[in-house]
Amino acid sequence: MSSGTQQLVFPVYLYSYFEQAYQAVMGKPSVSFQYVQGVTPLSTGLESFSIMVTYFVVIFGGQWVMKNFQPIRANFFFQLHNLVLTLISLALLVLFVEQVYPIYRAHGLFYSVCNDGAWTQPLELLYYLNYLTKYYELVDTVFLVLRKKKLEFLHYYHHSLTMLLCFTQLNGKTAVSYVPITLNLLVHVFMYYYYWRASCGVKIWWKKYLTLLQITQFIIDLGFVYFCAYNYFSATYYPTLPHVGTCAGTESAALFGVLLLSSYLFLFIQFFFKTYKAPAVKPAAKKA
Incomplete structure (x- = not known):
């Protein structure tokens, strides 16, 4: 649609x-x-995997090097980094909403998450x-x-792995991608804003609720991706099963998305209880 x-x-x-x-x-x-796999920059598995390996070398190699040095705070650059990501996340979020909502309004929810149209x-440019x-x-x-x-x-x-998730969904052209992406951008607006303000010395009271927001995000994500994956596989391989219709996207992208987002939900719930659950008070301590 034109402007x-x-x-x-x-x-x-x-x-x-x-x-x-x-x-x-x-x-x-x-x-x-136009996103063309193998032509557009960072559109091949080799590029993404190489950068991921480099990432691990840098962070774990950096930890080993930093053993011999005092912590480097780099507050100005840390603050700037988080402010930039806050603004980028907000800008992408509103652009996604502006593109997706008319599709949903004109054709309905199922079309917006499952149809090639x-x-x-x-949206492809925004996904990229x-x-x-x-x-x-x-x-x-690196800052850590x-x-x-x-x-x-x-x-x-x-x-x-979120980097690889975006890579697989971009190549797989999964129409439902906008759901986890917009929710992730919303979380990132709050998350990077929190890091930016906290690094400026401001005490933020809602860090716990930020983790709850992330968990809620993955629950909603999984509701959509399970639904879309079920409809795709039912329509393709088991048409006698009840389903609404088929869904756009490749099988590998769908399976990778389902498995990775499921692992995220499990790990974030585990992190939440590990970080925020109050430790049990021992009987002796209670008596004292």
Whole structure:
């Protein structure tokens, strides 16, 4: 849909400003973008896997090197990093909402998460830009290493594999991608805002609820991806089973998404109870 016929979600059509910015930076219109596996930068498994391996070498090698040095706070750069990611996440979120809502309004929820027609050129560009941010978010861990903070398994597992998740869904063209992506962007707006304000010395009381928001995000994600995967496999292999219809996307992308998001939910729930559950008071301590 062009900006002239686009149903407005906000008072102005924000994507038109994005198109102008894209033209200024790239020197060509945004409508010229097409994601082509093997041609578009960072569109091959070798590139993504190589960067993931480099990420692990850097963070664990960095931990070994930092044993001989005092922590490097780098507060200004840390604050700037988190502020930039707050703004990027917010910008992508509103652009996604602006593109997805008219599709949902015109065709319904099932169409928006399962139909090939819901994979539009503007959304493909936004999916790709969101994918690129996952590489920049790896810098989060570098700051932890420089500050000599403990690296939780959940942190580097989530950072490294979310990058691959976005890669697989982009290549698989799974229409339901907008659900986990928009929810993730919403979480990231609050999360990076929290890190930015906390690094400025502001005490934030809602960190616990941020983790609860992340858990809620994965529950909603799984509701959608299980539904879409079930409909795809039922329509393709077991048409006698009750289903609404088939769903767009490749089988490998669907299976990887289901398995990875399931593991995220389990690990975040585990992290929540480990971090926030009050330790049991021993009888002797109670008596004292």
